[in-house]
Every structure is written in structure tokens, then in C-alpha cells.
Amino acid sequence: MANKLRAILTMLGMIIGVAAVIAMLALGNGAKKRILGWVSRMGKNTITIFPHNPKIAPVLNGAADPLSLGDAQTILKIPHVKYVSPVVTAWQPVKWGGNFTTCNIIGCAPTYIKIHDFKVQTGAMFTDYDCRDRASVAVIGPETAERLFGSQDPIGRTITVSTVRFKVVGVLVPKGRHGWFDPDNQVMLPYTTAMTDLMGRLIALNHIDLQVDHAANLNSVQAACQKVLRLNHSLIYGDEDDFWIANQIQVLKMANRIGGAFSLFLGSVAGISLLVGGIGIMNIMLVTVTERTREIGIRKAIGARRRDILRQFLIESMIISLLGGLLGVGAGIVAAHYVKFRAFTGHVEPSMVFLALSISAAIGIFFGYYPARRAAALNPIEALRYE
Amino acid sequence: MSQRKLLEITNLTKRYRIGDADVLALDAVNLIISRGEMLAITGPSGSGKSTLMNILGCLDTVDSGSYRLAGDDVSKLAGDQLAAIRNQRIGFVFQNFNLLPRLSALENVELPLLYASRHDAKAMARAALTTVGLADRTHHEPNQLSGGQRQRVAIARALVTDPAIILADEPTGNLDSHVGRDIMDLFHRLNLAGSTIIIVTHDHEVARHCGREIQLRDGRIVAEVQHAPQHQPSTTKEATTAAGLRNFPVSSSVS
Numbered sequence: 093m094a095n096k097l098r099a100i101l102t103m104l105g106m107i108i109g110v111a112a113v114i115a116m117l118a119l120g121n122g123a124k125k126r127i128l129g130w131v132s133r134m135g136k137n138t139i140t141i142f143p144h145n146p147k148i149a150p151v152l153n154g155a156a157d158p159l160s161l162g163d164a165q166t167i168l169k170i171p172h173v174k175y176v177s178p179v180v181t182a183w184q185p186v187k188w189g190g191n192f193t194t195c196n197i198i199g200c201a202p203t204y205i206k207i208h209d210f211k212v213q214t215g216a217m218f219t220d221y222d223c224r225d226r227a228s229v230a231v232i233g234p235e236t237a238e239r240l241f242g243s244q245d246p247i248g249r250t251i252t253v254s255t256v257r258f259k260v261v262g263v264l265v266p267k268g269r270h271g272w273f274d275p276d277n278q279v280m281l282p283y284t285t286a287m288t289d290l291m292g293r294l295i296a297l298n299h300i301d302l303q304v305d306h307a308a309n310l311n312s313v314q315a316a317c318q319k320v321l322r323l324n325h326s327l328i329y330g331d332e333d334d335f336w337i338a339n340q341i342q343v344l345k346m347a348n349r350i351g352g353a354f355s356l357f358l359g360s361v362a363g364i365s366l367l368v369g370g371i372g373i374m375n376i377m378l379v380t381v382t383e384r385t386r387e388i389g390i391r392k393a394i395g396a397r398r399r400d401i402l403r404q405f406l407i408e409s410m411i412i413s414l415l416g417g418l419l420g421v422g423a424g425i426v427a428a429h430y431v432k433f434r435a436f437t438g439h440v441e442p443s444m445v446f447l448a449l450s451i452s453a454a455i456g457i458f459f460g461y462y463p464a465r466r467a468a469a470l471n472p473i474e475a476l477r478y479e
Numbered sequence: 480m481s482q483r484k485l486l487e488i489t490n491l492t493k494r495y496r497i498g499d500a501d502v503l504a505l506d507a508v509n510l511i512i513s514r515g516e517m518l519a520i521t522g523p524s525g526s527g528k529s530t531l532m533n534i535l536g537c538l539d540t541v542d543s544g545s546y547r548l549a550g551d552d553v554s555k556l557a558g559d560q561l562a563a564i565r566n567q568r569i570g571f572v573f574q575n576f577n578l579l580p581r582l583s584a585l586e587n588v589e590l591p592l593l594y595a596s597r598h599d600a601k602a603m604a605r606a607a608l609t610t611v612g613l614a615d616r617t618h619h620e621p622n623q624l625s626g627g628q629r630q631r632v633a634i635a636r637a638l639v640t641d642p643a644i645i646l647a648d649e650p651t652g653n654l655d656s657h658v659g660r661d662i663m664d665l666f667h668r669l670n671l672a673g674s675t676i677i678i679v680t681h682d683h684e685v686a687r688h689c690g691r692e693i694q695l696r697d698g699r700i701v702a703e704v705q706h707a708p709q710h711q712p713s714t715t716k717e718a719t720t721a722a723g724l725r726n727f728p729v730s731s732s733v734s
């Protein structure tokens with residue numbers, strides 16, 4: 093019984109270390125999956141142009157020379173640009189009957205749903221004519237529809253956004269929420285209507301979204317955008333851009349950098365715990381070898397060779413280490429399941445369990461080697477005389 | 480006589496150094512032991528009996544002199560080579576049994592065969608336990624057995640590899656006298672079946688059971704006594720042990 097307690101205490105380092113390895117791999121994997129999902133749902137080959145350059149204006153405030161509809165029109169003329177949409181956004185309450193929700197209001201062109209790969213479930217997307225005519229029409233997300241209308245059909249009903257009334261003409265197909273940003277709970281309006289009726293005759297765009305015809309043209313289109321925008325904004329040689337052009341690859345790289353820092357942190361926790369665990373195993377194996385000196389003497393007297401004794405104690409330390417590893421895998425899976433890092437949920441795969449168990453076995457052998465070698469080197473007569 | 484010679488030590492010397500003092504545990508000992516012999520080694524405490532036993536059993540090495548076992552010089556061997564000889568040619572029986580506590584009788588007896596990678600270990604171990612009259616105790620652990628039974632398990636473990644020689648250092652020292660007599664009967668039967676046996680003892684009764692007795696004092700052989708052939712083994716356990724002996728491989732050199 094005392095032995096079991098001692099073994100569990102010894103394994104604690106292994107358990108924590110392996111749990112950290114599992115949690116690290118699982119959260120890293122979850123983060124990757126989340127970002128990939130997010131990027132793929134942004135639509136393929138998209139570029140987003142923001143009115144701030146994070147290099148010169150890291151804090152969002154009024155841009156010196158904001159993005160305008162004119163900028164969006166110029167960009168549309170660039171070769172290989174498939175769709176462009178000006179975008180204005182706001183966070184506003186939306187009402188119907190007695191129901192109420194607060195969500196993202198997006199003023200955009202009809203191309204927005206093509207760029208970002210939204211599908212319409214019932215009704216239809218508003219048209220270029222609606223934009224021209226500043227029509228009071230809206231396309232809403234499925235979550236918004238659910239919250240406002242329950243099981244009733246929203247098409248043709250009039251909702252109130254802030255204080256302005258819009259007729260619902262379409263409902264989107266669900267995409268699934270990604271963390272802090274929920275594309276299923278949003279209201280899309282013609283950008284003209286949004287800018288004049290909702291946002292007080294605003295002329296500054298929040299961003300311009302565009303889609304390029306082919307991934308190979310992303311870089312050239314990005315360069316062309318930079319060129320025409322610098323011209324539009326009258327920037328001269330030596331001036332920094334007063335806008336920021338981001339494509340998916342850059343977003344991915346940034347996410348990877350965040351993920352890397354995250355892995356480094358958990359990796360060092362895991363490394364230190366595994367080292368402590370390994371030393372614990374070495375310690376208990378040294379105690380075991382001393383306690384069982386007489387047994388070793390008996391085994392040698394009846395013909396055990398050095399390698400027989402070595403193997404016996406290596407297997408023993410490997411079993412302790414593997415047991416610790418198994419408990420650690422269990423703890424790691426539980427941790428990865430419950431600990432959510434922002435939007436990243438852990439995602440455990442069999443290969444990670446295999447890797448973690450291989451690491452534990454290797455640690456058992458590495459740290460068990462010295463005690464096992466001491467056991468194998470014992471002099472049989474002295475070992476037999478040991479009390 | 481010469482092909483019956485199993486073991487020969489010549490001018491064997493072993494000294495221990497304790498601090499500055501030099502203890503001569505064995506002082507130029509010469510000894511020849513033949514196949515099928517049953518030999519007693521006697522002498523007062525500290526006379527070198529255990530030291531001699533350890534060298535004969537290849538547990539310890541000599542300082543000078545030679546030791547030939549079945550024609551091979553083993554005094555120059557070391558480490559794993561000695562382990563192989565201990566495993567295949569030597570069977571040890573200790574005063575305090577030296578069984579592994581968490582293993583059953585059968586597993587204890589199997590152990591030397593496992594180190595020799597024998598595939599029929601279980602059957603051979605069972606046969607050896609039958610030979611020593613413990614066929615019905617195979618799954619008992621040492622602490623569930625009496626002292627005499629433990630020593631029988633130890634003897635089964637010593638003879639399971641069919642060794643050239645069985646070495647017993649005070650095998651009856653920890654046992655009641657009537658149990659000790661049973662153990663000596665068992666050694667007798669094994670000897671009659673062909674085993675060469677060397678027993679260290681300071682019990683004259685035990686020594687008289689052996690064909691020859693050598694007496695040690697201060698690391699030297701001071702006397703050698705031939706004993707008259709002893710009584711036949713008692714018949715109390717004949718039914719089980721005789722059946723066991725027939726099943727058990729017997730040394731080919733029995734004349």
C-alpha cells in the first residue's frame with residue numbers, strides 16, 4: 093500500500109508532463125483547425141483592405157484619409173479582381189414584434205456573399221438596383237431569424253434596425269460560429285442605405301473586401317491595389333501607406349506566430365515536468381534496487397547475467413513511466429476538453445496519444461538505465477549477504 | 480579414476496583485506512572431487528568453508544591457484560561467463576533458503592530455466608518439485624510453506640537444470656533436527672540417483688551421512704575422513720519421491 097502511494101507520487105511528474113504534452117498538441121491542433129476553418133469560411137482568395145496601417149496607427153482612430161467608394165471603384169478596374177464590395181459595419185439592436193437581438197450590421201454590395209461564400213436559404217440576396225435605389229431591404233443570418241421570428245417565416249416582414257425599418261428579403265444558410273465572430277447572427281443591408289439612413293451620411297468605409305480570380309494572382313493584385321490607393325490618396329515617395337492590405341496568407345502567418353508562442357509555453361511546461369518526472373523515476377528505481385539487493389543476489393546466484401538484471405529493471409521503470417503516461421494522457425484529454433483558450437478548443441488525435449506514450453516509455457528507459465546498471469553490476473556474494 | 484574426476488582445485492588461495500589486516504581465508508587448498516560423490520566440508524566458524532563454497536560455485540574468483548570444473552579451467556573466467564556456469568552446471572542450496580518471496584514454488588523453480596531460455600521450463604520445474612515431494616504445493620508462495628518445504632523448493636530449484644554439482648551451505652542449519660534428517664534423506668536419494676553433492680555443515684550427524692568428510696581450519700584442510708556407507712533412505716516419502724525420480728533426468732555417469 094505504501095508502495096502504491098510512493099509509486100503514484102513518483103508518477104506525478106510524468107502525469108503532469110504527459111498531460112501538458114497532450115494539452116499542448118491538442119490545443120495547437122484545435123487552433124490550427126479553427127484558423128483554417130475561419131480562413132476557408134472567409135472565402136477563397138480574398139483580400140481585405142483596412143483604412144489604417146497598423147504600422148503607423150496601431151490604435152484605431154479616425155483615419156487621415158479614409159477608404160472611400162471611389163477607392164472601391166478604382167480597385168474594381170484592376171485585372172484579375174473578380175468581385176469587390178465596400179463594407180461598413182455597426183453593432184446595433186434589431187427588433188421585430190416583441191423580440192430583440194443585438195448583432196453586427198453589415199452594409200455591403202450583393203457581391204459580398206460571393207466573396208465570403210455565403211449561401212441564401214430562403215428568399216434572395218438584394219441586388220445592385222437595391223443599392224442604387226437605397227432600398228430598405230435586409231438579408232439576415234439564420235441565428236438572427238431564429239431569435240426574432242422563432243419558427244415563423246421572416247420573408248416579407250419588416251424589422252427595425254436601430255430606428256430604421258427594413259423589409260427582410262432573404263435568410264442565409266448557417267455557417268457555424270467561429271468564436272467571437274458569429275456570421276450566423278448578422279444583418280446585411282445595401283451599403284448605400286446603411287451609409288445614408290443608418291450611419292448618418294458616413295462616407296468612410298470600414299473595409300473593402302475583394303476576391304481574386306486565382307490564388308496565383310493574389311500578390312500581383314495586392315501590389316496593384318497598393319499602387320492605385322497610393323495614387324488616390326496622393327501619397328508621395330517615402331510616405332507610409334495609410335491603409336493596410338491583408339490577404340489570407342498573411343492572416344495565417346500571424347495565427348501561426350500566435351500558435352507558436354503558445355506551443356513554446358506549454359512545451360516548456362511539458363519539458364520541465366517530464367524532466368522532474370524522469371528524475372522521480374530514477375529516484376524510486378534506485379530505492380527499489382537497494383531494497384531488492386538480496387533478490388538480485390539470488391537471481392545472480394542461479395545464473396542471471398548482467399543483461400537479464402538490466403532488462404528486468406528497465407522493464408520495471410518503463411512500466412512505471414508508461415502508467416504515469418497513461419494517467420497523463422487521461423488528464424490531458426480532460427484538460428484539452430474543458431480548457432478553452434479563447435476560441436481554440438483542444439482536439440485530441442490518436443497519433444498524439446501514441447506520441448505521448450512513446451515519450452513516456454523512452455523516459456522510463458532513459459532514467460531507469462542508471463539504476464538498472466547499478467543493479468546489474470552488483471557483486472553476487474555481497475548482494476546475497478545484504479540484510 | 481581420472482574420467483570420474485569432476486572437480487579439481489590446486490593450490491587455491493583467497494585473501495580478504497580489511498583495513499591494514501590481511502585475512503587468509505583459504506591457504507593453498509588442494510582438493511579433487513569425483514562424479515557421484517557426496518562430500519561434507521566441516522570446520523569451526525571462520526575456517527573458510529563458505530569462501531571455498533563460493534569459489535566452487537563460481538560466485539567468487541580466486542587470488543591464485545587453479546580450479547577445473549569438468550575439465551574446463553574456470554578460475555580465469557569473469558562476469559557473464561561465470562553466470563552461465565552457475566546457471567548450467569551449479570545448483571546452490573543456502574542455509575536461509577533464498578527463495579524469491581512473491582513468486583510461487585513453481586515460479587521459483589522455473590527461474591534458472593528461464594535464464595537459460597528453456598521452452599519446457601514449466602514441465603521441468605513441475606518434475607523437480609515432484610522429485611522433492613512437493614507436487615501438491617506448486618502454487619504456494621514461500622511464506623505459505625514450512626521451513627522444510629521451503630528448503631525442498633530450494634533443492635528443486637538447484638537440481639532443475641540437472642547441474643554437474645549441487646552445493647549446499649549449512650542446508651539444515653535453520654531447520655528442526657527431524658526436518659533436517661528429511662532433507663538429508665532427500666540429498667541421499669539424489670546422490671543415489673547420480674548427483675554430485677557437497678554439503679557444508681558443522682553437524683557431525685550430517686557429516687556422517689556423507690561418504691567423505693574434509694575438515695577445514697584457518698583456511699587449510701587439516702583432516703579427511705572416509706565414512707562407512709550409510710543406511711538406506713527411510714521409506715516415509717517413498718511413494719511420491721520414487722515416482723518423481725523416475726520422471727526426472729538422471730546423470731548419465733551413474734555406475
Ligand SMILES: Nc1ncnc2c1ncn2[C@@H]1O[C@H](COP(=O)(O)OP(=O)(O)O)[C@@H](O)[C@H]1O
Binds near residue numbers: 497523527528529530
Ligand atoms: N567479504 C569478506 N571480507 C572480509 N573478510 C571475509 C569476507 N568473507 C569472509 N571473510 C573472512 O574469511 C574467513 C573465512 O570466512 P568464511 O569462509 O565465511 O568462514 P566459514 O564459512 O567457515 O564460517 C573469516 O576470517 C572471515 O572473517
Ligand SMILES: [Mg+2]
Binds near residue numbers: 528529
Ligand atoms: Mg559460513
